[in-house]
Amino acid sequence: MSxxxxxxxxxxxxxxxxxxxxxxxxVWAPRPxxxxxxxxxxxxxxxxxxxGEYWTAEVPxxxxxxxxxxxxxxEGEFPDPCSRSQPEGVHGPSEVVDPSAFEWTDAxxxxxxxxxxxxxxxxxxxxxxxxxxxxxxxxxxRIVSLGFTAxxxxxxxxxxxxxxxxxxxxxxxAPSASYGGPEGFRRFVDAAHAEGLAVILDVVYNHFGPDxxxxxxxxxxxxxxxxHTPWGDALNFDDTGSEHVxxxxxxxxxxWLREYHVDGFRFDATFAIQDSSPVHVxxxxxxxVRACSxxxxxxxxxxxxxxxVRYLLPTSEGGYGFDAVWADDFHHAVRxxxxxxxxxxxxxxxxxxxxxxxxIRQGFLYEGQASPRTGRPxxxxxxxxxxxxxxxxxxxxxQVGNRAFGQRLNVTxxxxxxxxxSFLLLLLPQTPLVFQGQEFLASTPFLFFTDHEPELGRLVTxxxxxxxxxxxxxxxxSLRELIPDPQAPETFYRSKLDLEEAEQGAGRLCSNLYxxxxxxxxxxxxxxxxxxxxxxxxxxxxxxxxxxxxETREGRRGVVANFGDDAYVPFPGASxxxxxxxxxxxxxxxSGTTPGLREDVLLIxxxxxxxxxxxxx
Numbered sequence: 220m221s222x223x224x225x226x227x228x229x230x231x232x233x234x235x236x237x238x239x240x241x242x243x244x245x246v247w248a249p250r251p252x253x254x255x256x257x258x259x260x261x262x263x264x265x266x267x268x269x270x271g272e273y274w275t276a277e278v279p280x281x282x283x284x285x286x287x288x289x290x291x292x293x294e295g296e297f298p299d300p301c302s303r304s305q306p307e308g309v310h311g312p313s314e315v316v317d318p319s320a321f322e323w324t325d326a327x328x329x330x331x332x333x334x335x336x337x338x339x340x341x342x343x344x345x346x347x348x349x350x351x352x353x354x355x356x357x358x359x360x361r362i363v364s365l366g367f368t369a370x371x372x373x374x375x376x377x378x379x380x381x382x383x384x385x386x387x388x389x390x391x392x393a394p395s396a397s398y399g400g401p402e403g404f405r406r407f408v409d410a411a412h413a414e415g416l417a418v419i420l421d422v423v424y425n426h427f428g429p430d431x432x433x434x435x436x437x438x439x440x441x442x443x444x445x446x447h448t449p450w451g452d453a454l455n456f457d458d459t460g461s462e463h464v465x466x467x468x469x470x471x472x473x474x475w476l477r478e479y480h481v482d483g484f485r486f487d488a489t490f491a492i493q494d495s496s497p498v499h500v501x502x503x504x505x506x507x508v509r510a511c512s513x514x515x516x517x518x519x520x521x522x523x524x525x526x527x528v529r530y531l532l533p534t535s536e537g538g539y540g541f542d543a544v545w546a547d548d549f550h551h552a553v554r555x556x557x558x559x560x561x562x563x564x565x566x567x568x569x570x571x572x573x574x575x576x577x578x579i580r581q582g583f584l585y586e587g588q589a590s591p592r593t594g595r596p597x598x599x600x601x602x603x604x605x606x607x608x609x610x611x612x613x614x615x616x617x618q619v620g621n622r623a624f625g626q627r628l629n630v631t632x633x634x635x636x637x638x639x640x641s642f643l644l645l646l647l648p649q650t651p652l653v654f655q656g657q658e659f660l661a662s663t664p665f666l667f668f669t670d671h672e673p674e675l676g677r678l679v680t681x682x683x684x685x686x687x688x689x690x691x692x693x694x695x696x697s698l699r700e701l702i703p704d705p706q707a708p709e710t711f712y713r714s715k716l717d718l719e720e721a722e723q724g725a726g727r728l729c730s731n732l733y734x735x736x737x738x739x740x741x742x743x744x745x746x747x748x749x750x751x752x753x754x755x756x757x758x759x760x761x762x763x764x765x766x767x768x769x770e771t772r773e774g775r776r777g778v779v780a781n782f783g784d785d786a787y788v789p790f791p792g793a794s795x796x797x798x799x800x801x802x803x804x805x806x807x808x809x810s811g812t813t814p815g816l817r818e819d820v821l822l823i824x825x826x827x828x829x830x831x832x833x834x835x836x
Contacts, residue, residue: 229511231477233470234301234392235287237317241279244287246299247463248274248437251291259286259312272438272463283317289437297433298390301467303478304401305377305393309431313393318478321405325412330482331368333518333542334607334751337645337737338419338652339367340615343375343398344382345665345715346655352394352403356410361721365658365730366737369417369518371485373616375404376423379430380670382711384620385421386487387428387669391471394479401478408480417482419518420475424468424500425491426450430671440464446493456494465500469507476508476517483518483542489530490523501530505540518542520610524564526583526598531608543650546609548584549575553613553643554628556763557636557782562690566592572760572782579647579758579767582609606648606750613640614654616665623687623702625664625714627657634660634725635826638732638802639780642828645736646778647767648750656716658733659726666703668711676706728808735807739800739830744773761788764823777831779814781823790821790831801829 236243248254249272256265256276267274267289286306288296298305302313339362347354362370374385377393385395394404408418426448427434427441434441440460446453455464475481486492486501494500501521509516519541521530526548532538548568554560555570567590568574578584585598601608612618614628629637637660644651656663669679684702687693693702703710720726740746748754748771757768763783769776777796779788790796793816803809803824814829815822823829 228469228507229473231470231474233467234299234303235313235315237283237315237319241277242281242285242315244274244276244278244299245270246274246289246301246437247272247467248289248291249440249460250436250438253292255290255293257288257290257296259288264290272460281315283315283320285315286312287315288312291436295436297436298431300390300434300437301470302377302390302393303474304396305390306396306400308396309377309379309389316401318401318405321402321409323405323409323480325409325480328412328480330417330518332751333650334605335368335741336417336518336543336607336650337366337368337740338371338610338650339369339655340371340373340612340652341655342373342384342616342665344711347718348715350382350398350715352399352407356407358718359411359414359416363414363416365734366741367416367653369419369482370411371419371652372421374421374423374487377431378428379672382668382670384616384667384669386423387430387671388423389428389431389433391422392474404479412480417518418480419483419485419520420479420481421485421487422471422475423487424454424471425488426454430675438463441467448491448493450491453491453493456492456500457496461496465503468500469504472504472508472517473511476512481517483520485520485522485545487522489521490525498534499539501539501541502534506534509540520544524597526585526601528599528601528604531601531604543608543610545615545652546583546611546649548578549609549611549644549649550613550615550618552578552584553640554618554632557632557640558628562692564592572763572765576758576760576765576767579643579649579765580756582606582649603753605753607650609649610652611644611647611649612652612654613637613644614657615652616654619654619665620667623690623693625666625703627654627661627664629657629660629729630662633826635802636782638729638807639782639826639828641729641733642736642802642830643765643767643778643780645733645740646746646830648746648754648756648769650750653733656720658730659721660729661716661720661726663715663717664713666710666714667705668714669705670711671706680704680706725808728806732802732807735800743776743832745769745771745776745833748773749776759789762786764788766790766821774835775833777821778828779821779823779831780828781825784825786823786825788821788823789819790816791819793817793819793821793831795834796831797834799830799832802827 254274299313303316304314344350376388377390442452443455443458764781
């Protein structure tokens with residue numbers, strides 16, 4: 220912790236805090252006039268003392284494992300908004316947890332530099348047949364052997380029902396009991412560190428889920444009607460009482476860092492976090508976690524379609540101090556180029572190699588120009604930012620799961636084009652993110668699934684099918700009935716990976732390609748140097764081929780992806796290069812056709828990709 224920072228901002232004070240002689244309870248509850256602590260150890264009911272807008276109690280002799288709830292104005296028994304464990308689900312009693320009881324083995328762990336991140340996004344419930352943290356530990360050796368340096372875990376905070384994507388979480392301090400609870404998540408993080416993998420946790424600070432959300436009984440000021448989001452009233456970061464809501468979320472981040480040793484966070488839908496305060500809550504989180512860290516602090520990554528450089532600027536310059544943003548323009552440019560899709564937000568993309576080359580050169584495609592779809596300007600220039608601050612993907616949980624039938628890109632695009640897109644993704648200096656199963660051509664869909672109580676579940680099912688009515692393919696209501704029901708158990712079970720595919724046929728060959736690409740990314744001196752600075756990229760298009768030139772003091776490389784027919788493309792000094800890697804190699808399932816180099820021209824075979832390496836004496 221920085222010496223000039225008061226220790227109070229780094230102290231965890233909310234919820235049930237296990238101490239040497241017992242447990243200290245503290246809850247923000249300005250709404251009720253009395254709060255009682257209900258202990259499930261024989262039915263004790265203890266009055267709590269008011270401390271401003273908070274209520275506190277100290278219970279000597281109480282130990283980890285004790286169950287409790289709060290009674291408000293003599294009514295009901297409600298879970299703790301800051302519960303660290305909900306073993307019986309989001310409607311059940313909370314449980315006292317002692318984080319110091321876990322024996323960590325990661326004292327010597329050192330996280331990768333941000334520029335060395337290669338991210339594997341996963342959903343604990345569908346990564347394995349068992350769908351638990353413990354089972355996920357068994358996949359870590361496979362993931363690290365492919366060359367990934369981090370796992371990004373979709374939200375694990377307790378959610379209603381047996382399964383969920385995690386974005387309906389309501390107990391944001393409590394790892395889901397469905398996955399294995401607090402102990403299971405600690406074992407998962409410890410095991411990841413032992414394998415050499417950083418853990419990035421997906422957190423949702425733009426709304427609470429509706430089912431099991433009791434925060435409004437403690438304070439109506441958790442939300443504000445000042446702003447409206449896709450999920451209703453916004454969380455309150457700048458209205459009356461917002462200082463306590465801000466503290467809740469700052470402390471939540473510190474909680475995951477201290478008690479679970481996570482290495483970073485992906486903040487969901489940051490564009491929906493509304494805050495007109497002099498210091499935006501994201502900047503406050505950034506400053507606090509860095510001030511409270513002995514090293515550089517955790518990775519902070521924003522999921523936003525805004526293309527706003529403000530996220531990446533230091534807080535001292537009016538920015539949010541984040542390390543990276545999801546840069547969706549790359550995904551959208553790739554998908555429109557190789558599939559021809561134009562529905563929804565894809566209407567903003569021309570689907571050309573020229574456009575894809577422009578994205579690669581700039582980081583963002585939209586830098587303030589008007590969206591053809593909305594007519595409104597979008598984006599800012601971020602051309603001074605290091606390449607690693609742009610997280611690129613060719614698919615993620617949203618881009619797969621928000622399709623009507625959850626099809627993956629390797630299903631909707633040609634096999635050869637999918638491999639060429641993967642080639643670009645994994646060798647460009649921007650940070651690559653891969654969605655679980657992508658590396659072995661998973662055939663299983665990733666569908667939208669929930670397990671809400673019947674009435675809410677019915678509304679979710681109807682709303683899901685209604686959303687697709689705007690697409691021409693689903694104009695007929697009878698066709699919308701074919702969209703899988705999010706509430707049906709088979710929708711969840713169909714979304715689980717078939718891990719045998721990773722070792723069989725085309726899946727094994729694709730894994731070979733991913734392993735070779737990531738191995739090259741990690742060891743090639745030019746590629747390593749390029750992503751640690753803003754090395755100039757000369758990305759050009761020739762028909763449906765994209766040619767990327769990378770030059771640093773260590774030498775020159777060319778990354779070429781052709782999404783069309785055989786092409787002769789200009790490549791100055793081609794005779795001074797050699798083909799280091801290409802998708803046509805038999806070990807990747809290719810025909811063996813090799814790109815040709817002569818004088819200043821490259822022959823790139825149809826629907827293929829290659830890495831060209833400068834020959835040095």
